[in-house]
Amino acid sequence: MNEPGVMAQLLRPAELRRRGLLMAATVLVLTFLAPWGTDRLPPMRRACGWLAMVVVWEVAIVLVVGAVLAWRRRHGRQAACLGPGWTVAIVMIAAVPAVPLCLLATFRHIPSAATCAVFTLNSVGLGAIISLLRTRWRAGPSEAAPEAAAIAMALADGARGDADAFLARHAPHLAGTQLLALEAEDHYLRIHTDAGDALVLLRLRDAVEGLGAESGLQVHRSFWVARDAAPLARRRGQAWALEFAGGLSVPVSRANVAACRAEGWL
Template sequence: MNSLRYFVTGGPMQLAMREWRQMGKWRGPISAFAIGALLGVTGPFGSQTALAPAVKYAFWMDVALVGFGAAAAAGRVLSSAALGGKQATRIVAIAAASAVPMTFFVAWAMGVVRPGRAFSPLQLLGLYPYVALVQLLIAWLTSPDNWMSAAAPVEQPAAAPEYPPEFVSKLPPALRRDILALEAEDHYVRVHTLHGSALVLMRLADAAALIDSRLGLRVHRSWWVAKDGVRVLERTSGRAIARLVDDTVVPISRAHLSAARTVLTG
């Protein structure tokens, strides 16, 4: 089960679908070939027994290629704005519109490979839904937002966490970068940076709640430390400490020790 999940979500399947999307202009002809082959195998409309194998496959390949052309033409005529911009509505509309000329084409092509075969108006109406189903598949495959695009989204790098403006703006301009730790001092927070420190009128709990947890964590009731500001975790005189890059020593309480080890040494 795990290997299947890897194949679908993070392994060969993701790679195959990404490469499929990147094939661009070749995706249509390849899809037409695949659909033509499928129709040749299934042999709809009585072609399985009525046509020789070579004729049958050539017939359905031609039908599939013309079907892709009809869908492409319908897609140019039917703008997304006119259909409300919904992808599903656009696909159905393209299939329905392109199936009209394709119904006549299929009827004509059947007459070519089976001389004397003719379709009455009523038979053409009965043929239309089957042609529309094929065109629906074609319209879906040629859509830029089909399931393959949705199943394998382009991975975007996660945005780097930043200190919130409402916190940073309280600091002098020279101390708004290289933050190492926050220390509680009565009703204030002393912000330690590589360039000095400053007091901010704010409770430590409120400051810690504002800051993205990816930047650091609370290690003591009086201290919050930045991940990038910690050089090493140590144990001295039976107590755990975090030594910052400027050699400031920050105590780590027992309640926060496990989280500190996980976050600061991970």
């Protein structure tokens, strides 16, 4: 369902710490406000109940977000293009597994249909409000980025880390520079960075697999471009090329034009 690269980035320590802090804050607020009659419960039991439900919802939302990001990448779409409506939609999809589990955790059995309906409406409504507030807090008052966009930023951070590790392993003298592109030269690979290039004995296919799908895009059978390289597009007749400072020009094959447009490069 999810691409391994996507879920691996969603489970990075930095992303887990961020979500853990947000979960703790959510549990503290709900325990203090005690909605839906939970004020009748002892504080510790109330906190444990909210913690269980928040954890269930968080896991469900992470799985749904991972599936959405993977699906959009397979179809050449950008994760950062998701709007606030996606946040609500993701919460509603996550409710399918989350609500029954929360019902069982709260009532120890499935209650009447009326109770289930009210519980579902309250859960989805509260979940949507919390998700929107959390993503707005992360983005700032002037830019209410959706939850998926916030995770897309974490994916981009992971891609930069992969590029740094790649340079340190295959071109140590270029470690710390920005990876721009990879170019296949027979059985060798030319690594292009903003501080120069290096020729190493490595196949392009192996290098791309090692960097991961989140790090960049293969735009030609002999060229791969880093996702955060920010190239300039140039059209030459019916063909496109991506150009970088320093004179590097990377041709774009016709089959990859749509994917480059989805990245915002063309």
